[in-house]
Amino acid sequence: MTPSITSQSLRLSSSFSIAALQPHTFSKIPLPKSHLRVSRQAPLFKPISAVQSNVLLPDASKTATFQPSNAPHLTAVNTEAMEVDRATEVELKENGSRSKRRTKIVCTIGPRTCGFDELEALAVGGMNVARINMCHGTHEWNRKVIEHVRRLNEERGFAIAIMMDTQGSEIHMGDLGGATSSKAEDGEIWTFTVRSFGSNCPERTISVNYDGFAEDIKVGDELLVDGGMVRFVVTEKIGPDVICCCTDPGLLLPRANLTFWRNGSLVQEHNAMLPTISSKDWLDIDYGIAEGVDFIAVSFVKSAEVIKHLKSYIASRSPASNIAVIAKIESIDSLKNLNEIILASDGAMVARGDLGAQVPLEQVPSIQEKIVQLCRQLNKPVIVASQLLESMIEYPIPTRAEVADVSEVVRQQADALMLSGESAMGQFPDKALAVLRSVSLRIEKWCREGKQHATFEPPPISSSVSAGIPGEICNGAAKIANKLKASALFVYTKTGQMASLLSRSRPDCPIFAFAPTSSVRRRLNLQWGLVPFCLNFSDDMESNLNQTFSLLKARGLIKSGDLIIVVSDMLQSIQVINVP
Ligand SMILES: Nc1ncnc2c1ncn2[C@@H]1O[C@H](COP(=O)(O)OP(=O)(O)OP(=O)(O)O)[C@@H](O)[C@H]1O
Ligand SMILES: CC(=O)C(=O)O
Ligand SMILES: [K+]
């Protein structure tokens, strides 16, 4: 039977809640008359008779679309479905909604995980975002991956976003003539050159992507592959060829990054000549726009200008698209302009791989913490990437140190963790994902327990952004949710902004975010604590709530008596409701 909402409810109108939180901020804004209504049996909501007719229920029995248990035979009607996937459902039900994982997981897709079945295993294992790296793979290859992910979303109710990562134009090696790797031994002489050889690469010769490669290099400089995985010293320059002697032996991987060091410092001259977005990158970006990817992550960002330029390019090429631009922080230049870059972007990535090749390794942890905090202040999602579980490329369990590293990211409350080689070409992609999931869950719980008696204070919003009324409503709602130990926060949001602000407050309970389009839903799937749903809601909050309660109860994701705190784009209010 359809429930009616009759349990105790408390409704705080905007003027009450806002004024109570921070009166001075709102003096200029006209608000409705202040009132606080607390009622028992409050007739706030009508019973939901029309719920089922507002929901699309596909026939396929294996889909995860919500299907109220008493109406299994209804089929398509006029609006979009509200979907939930197996992974979310299991996580919500396993230990109760409050223990749902908050930290999101990005998986890089490579030869190991590009098939439909492998992608499905990652989806079921909790992947929130699939990353394709344009350093590798053709457009055709990447298109297949995108198609598979789309199919999983459509058929199985997942909300997996696609992130396209640009190659960027830093100096890197060629593809080793198709070999998967090459071993450089101590004392061996290798040639690095701008000449290209196709598949007939002479022995101990590496082609390099940048024409000006040999120009600024001096005999005696050190050449580091992938930040020092293999090290050479330059012994001679002959025309376009740079002759080097190997001083730290190791494995050379295709397209590995190259940096030059002189007297202990990075030689930056040639990097300065390279555009952040190369002509190849622009073609890849056109491809990404055409494929409708959700995020474009820009490698080796140097300034805010390039982000602004890309955002206006996307807006002009595809005005209706909702592609978010993520700034990858992985160079000395990006550190110099961090504030402006992050402000101009829709999110950031701490790309520790290349970052660690440009700054001394011992500086990487403090830089990571600084970027994570800044992103939180500026309300931008942040991903921490690279080498989180590097040993799991080869081994089925991580090192203790890797677990400690992942724990630290979770403790810092970054939005997302990222797998690179572990999921792209490692032997244990599913196990690596499971480690990220279980460490996240455990550390999140530990942090919540630890702060039980601490007072709640979200970080101040930086003076360079103003979150205004919505920001204060969200902070207030999170505060109330923590105090009352609510089961969940609900947010009805058209653009996703209100959900982001709630996520920023890092509340103790999960945030169920209802968005009208699947593209907003996917985009929200990168952010801490958000459980995004696609729901075609109206301006009538009463009916939205009736509908949502009915659907979530039918699925067993909430139950009568649960305490829910509700906010929305449409009303400047915080509602406190017991699920009927
Ligand atoms: N599409 C792909 N095809 C083949 N190999 C891939 C692909 N994507 C990733 N890989 C492999 O996985 C490794 C790690 O992936 P990752 O995306 O982190 O790349 P990367 O080369 O380290 O560059 P970046 O700095 O852009 O992350 C790569 O070095 C490569 O060997
Ligand atoms: C992810 C990436 O690009 C890096 O760590 O360098
Ligand atoms: K890249």
Ligand SMILES: [Mg+2]
């Ligand atoms: Mg990188």
